[in-house]
Amino acid sequence: MNHQPRLLAAGYAGVLCLLVALLLSSRFWLGDTPLHMQFEARLMPPSASHWLGTDALGRELWARTLAGLSLSFWVGLSAALLGTLIALSLASLAMLSSTLDALVSLLIDTLLSVPHLILLLLIAFALGGGTQAVIIAVALTHWPSLARVLRAELLSVRHAPYVAISKGFGKRQGFIVWHHLLPHLLPHCLVGALLLFPHAILHEAALTFLGVGLDPSQPAIGVLLADAMRYLTGGYWWLGVFPGLGLLLMVLAIERFAALLRKAL
């Protein structure tokens, strides 16, 4: 019974790995296809020669979507890892003293009470846009919920009898943190990072769409969607549908995987 999610998660992980490998290798075999303009084939609908159609400059949409997803993947991954790192550090910091704990809790609650898209925009804008700014902005706004979980976990393990017993055997604080506390947090961090991941991707796309994110010359999903907006009224549906669908699928796949993993661990 309770082994079923494990198997399912393993299967899912396999499929996901294949897709990720496809995405990550795309930058090598795509070459400059995403940027290559064909003025004789502008705004072509999907067909056998143009699989997902072309945009206003005659660029292949399938290549641009793939490149955009790959870019989003990297940005999302970096932001999720950075966010997890911030969450872990602050949760650990909160363990040191009750004052620090109160401060961290206050910070978490404050950040959670602010709509984070606004915060995201402000930070990305202040940092001047670009890939780095997006990563930092997403990481800085997405750590609180994970930090809250990690803090609660740390609190419960720290008072577990086996930690008290470990101390009774003369084990130092460092040993206890390294051997008892951190291994307990690792699965939570993993799942937390995976759950942050789709959020980070979506917000990267949103920021780019709003113009404070990635450089418009890069084939990012947000850029593609912003472009598509301009042509939507002309009936060029494929410009928006395919990048949007690609983003949706990637986010869903990761989200599902994270949910399964949480059940399995």
Add this chain to the structure above:
Amino acid sequence: MLHIDRLILQLPHYPHWWRQEWTTCIDALSLHIAPGEVHAVVGASGAGKSLLAAAIMGLLPSAARLEGALHFQATPLTPARQRQLRGRQLALIPQSLSALDPLARSRQQVRWAAQRAGLGRPAAQQRADELLAHYQLSHAATHYPHELSGGMARRVLIAMAQVSNAQLVIADEPSVGLDPTQRDRVLAKLKAIAREGKAVMLITHDLRHALPVADRVTVMYQGRGIETATAQAFRGQGEQLTSPYARSLWQALPDNAFSTQPSVLCQEPAFA
């Protein structure tokens, strides 16, 4: 009332992610419980006692493999019948106190149990209040589960089992975590339920405190029913007990010999 005949229960387990094996958790167990009787099922942890309760209630994991015969009031207990009788004719007092709805007050919990048994709302409310008074819980009627002590929560669960008017009440380790006063109170309540003509199955590892309330005792070891004896058979040196395992269980008690032949500890007891 309840007849279990050569019941075999197997559960799958996975030594690796892919390989499935079957563990026999209950092995050819036969058990009969009559109305008006407290029947204790005693054994070490891992002997399959709680799984037996789950098998009777129809609460086993779906992957479980069940063989043998289960009869309740002379009719086979099919999954459909178990679903229908659960909470009405069959009641379980679970081991875990988290079985109480954390968002409901005591009198609500008991009232709901009464309503599930078919009483109308006003009648159910009245019955719930009567029972709470009977179990000395009137002052706790408006408490939520987290405000109850272990003994009080256990009594709420027993009240729920009683209000459902179940003919068979299964209590899974009802005395764990209670101090002696509370434990005696809870066991006395179970005995009182049996006196009303219901059948009570008392699952416990605590042989000594089960004996004063039990009429008969079934000793389980590694999924097998080693011996069923009357509670009176547990006395003296245990001469009236037929199996060595049951005898050493009795002699190991601190008020008895507090010793046992070392051979019995290691060797698997003969199948009675």
Add this chain to the structure above:
Amino acid sequence: MLEAHQLSFRFASGSPLLTNISLRLAPGEWLGLSGDSGAGKSTLGKLLAGQLAPHQGSVTIDGSLLPARGVRPVQWLPQSPELAVNPRWRVGKILKEAWTPPDTLIEGFGIEPQWLKRFPNALSGGELQRVCVLRALAPGVRYVVADEISTMLDPITQLSLWQALKAHAERHQLGVIVISHDTALLNRLCNQRWHLAGGSLRVSSTELEAP
């Protein structure tokens, strides 16, 4: 000699739980502690083991205070072994966190070698409790506080656990404090019997049996 001098302990709310408790336990002696729930038995056990600090008074061994670091000479054994071990560690690692017991002792506690490769959730409560007791008998440990360690066990498992501990305690002159509701058990095991009520100790039984 383990001695408690005038121990007092209060709840965070300020109401007293234990007041002026003193007791003495010689090496090799068994002390039984009974009392109603909430009387403070477990708290007293934790105070003696240095898991908690008293608000007043002190605990000494041969006249000196419990050492702040290193292996505590008074070890604490809680009721549920499941909480006393890290669920992510294999049993072998759990045991070795404290010390590496000789094989004869592992055998003497009825611990089978293949358990050491398993995770705690694959062991029954009685099996795990034996591991926890053996773990607490590390070199340098001179007293053990056993807080209801056999309550969850069937009579045979309970007996074998106490027999193993008894044999070891005799050989190494280990002092044992047994906290339990079970007066028959305490009468069997202990040569000193105390009852905790209203925050202070009373001699509990006149019929002290030789262990």
